[in-house]
Amino acid sequence: MLSPQNLPVVEATLPVVGGAVGEITARFYERLFEAHPELLRDLFNRGNQANGSQRQALAGSIAAFATALVAHSEVRPDAMLARIAHKHASLGIAPEQYQVVHEHLFAAIVEVLGDAVTPEVAAAWDEVYWLMAHALIALESDLYAQAGSAPGEARRPYTVVARIPETADVATFVVRPADGSPVPAVRPGQYVSVEVELPDGARQIRQYSLTGQLDGALSFAVKRVAGAPAGEVSHHLHDRVGSGDTLRISPPFGDVVLADGEGPLLLASAGIGCTPMIGMLAHLAATGATRRVVAVHGDRDPGSHAFREDLHQLVGKLPDAEAHVFYEQAADDLPADRTGLVELSGIDVPAGATAYLCGPVPFLRSVRGQLIAAGIRPADIHYEVFGPDLWLGAEG
Incomplete structure (x- = not known):
């Protein structure tokens, strides 16, 4: 929880820090890689650094964490950090690396904001950082223990x-x-x-x-x-x-996993986002699941649709399952169920279904909105996005 003396400071400075957090994170990575070039070579994704998506994700996570602390100062928002913790554990991030990040992040804050960073402001945001860091360290420690590994043995x-x-x-x-x-x-x-x-x-x-x-x-x-x-x-x-x-x-990680139970499921994917859904369908088929399953997939055309045959074979093994495929460009000899983008209006979405989504962010936004309109609770809609998570839309 955020201490009473620092809460009003963070609340007052959140618009300023939040407004500059993109510039701060850009300068942070510059400083970090100048001091530790091996991190860019052997740990950080050079593609995400080049296109700027990693610093956008870092900026978004810091701003979202601080906003959550201000809104509910008595609760440390660990739940929103689960996805980051799983990614860090898969990379083998160690607790001591958070001190390195702190050094260069706070130097970047001072460089960008200058005299606005008074000792009082620095102390307040230092608490925000370490609340976030210690929460991640604790979550990652649990994940390493569950996987039977250590940061250096990831x-x-x-x-x-x-x-x-x-x-x-x-x-x-x-x-x-x-x-x-x-x-x-x-x-x-x-x-x-x-x-x-x-x-x-x-x-x-x-x-x-x-x-x-x-x-x-x-x-x-x-x-x-x-x-x-x-x-x-x-x-x-x-x-x-x-x-x-x-x-x-690495050992397997990831917080978007198929929950046990007998309730209905909706699995929706686009493009290469089909891969976790194929894993879920394979598990359901291998365990003899009898629950209601609706699988929906969108792709550019049949030739681009990876695991097309697997999708239909796995669905065919389940007693109460159906598949719906959308192609932007359907082939004459292999038409889609429907041509165009994924549209759920013609599909019977089971009441009370738990939904799992994976694909590009525009697809996630569209399908999530359609599911909510169909009566699915936001808390029952889970999504996976490949690469840095730039979609900060809440699930609850």
């Missing part, structure tokens, strides 16, 4: 045992622990961090949703992303990695 060698082409730009990689040990427990909807060594010596890390678990192996799908550095890891995996090669992979 990834271990896996051998690629198969590579399966899904579309022209999507491939599935099937991997097993190189030491022959069992694969870790997986919850449907989770992802793993995959580390590769690029030709320039950088060790870059990306997260990929798990699409299945079978015969002591895990599978994840990778879409080739255009451009550099955004697509440098996906291109490396597509062009240089095949059966017999070794990848360093």
Whole structure:
């Protein structure tokens, strides 16, 4: 909770700090990488740094956390940090790194805001930072304990045992622990961090949703992303990695997971956002689930639709399930259920359904709004977005 003496200071300065937080985070990353270039080379996503999405996400999370503290000063808003904690754990973030971040973040605040940062203001925002940092450290510690790993041991060698082409730009990689040990427990909807060594010596890390678990192996799908550095890891995996090669992979993490129960489900995805949904459907089919399931997917055209056959096969294995597919450009020999963007008005959305969404932010906004209009409670709508979460819309 935010202390009584600092609450009015944070509340009074929130508009100023919030208004400048984008500039602050940009300067923060400049300072951080000047002092620690190895972090950009071997930890931070160079693509997200180049396109600015990471600093936007950091700015949004700081502003949202501080706003929540001001609105409910007696409660530390840990729940909103779960997604960040899972991402940090998959990367192996250690508690001592928060001190490094503090040093350069507060130096950036002083540089940007100048004399407005009085000792009183600095002390108040210092408390905000450490409330957020300690909450994340505690959450990450629990995640490491559950995964049986430590920050410095976040990834271990896996051998690629198969590579399966899904579309022209999507491939599935099937991997097993190189030491022959069992694969870790997986919850449907989770992802793993995959580390590769690029030709320039950088060790870059990306997260990929798990699409299945079978015969002591895990599978994840990778879409080739255009451009550099955004697509440098996906291109490396597509062009240089095949059966017999070794990848360093984290335990499964991710807070958007299929909840147990018998209630109805709606799984909605677009593009490569189908991957966690395929993992959920595979789990439902493997466990003999009898619950009502409505799967909805949107894509550019049939040739771009990864796991198209898997979607229909898995739905066909479930006794009370149906699939609806939308293509922006339907092919004559393989038409979509409907042509155009995903539209739920013609679909029977089960009352009381729990919904899971994954896809681009415009898709998430559209489908979430349609679900609420159809009577689904906001608290029952969960979303996953690949890359930094730039959508700060609340679920409750």
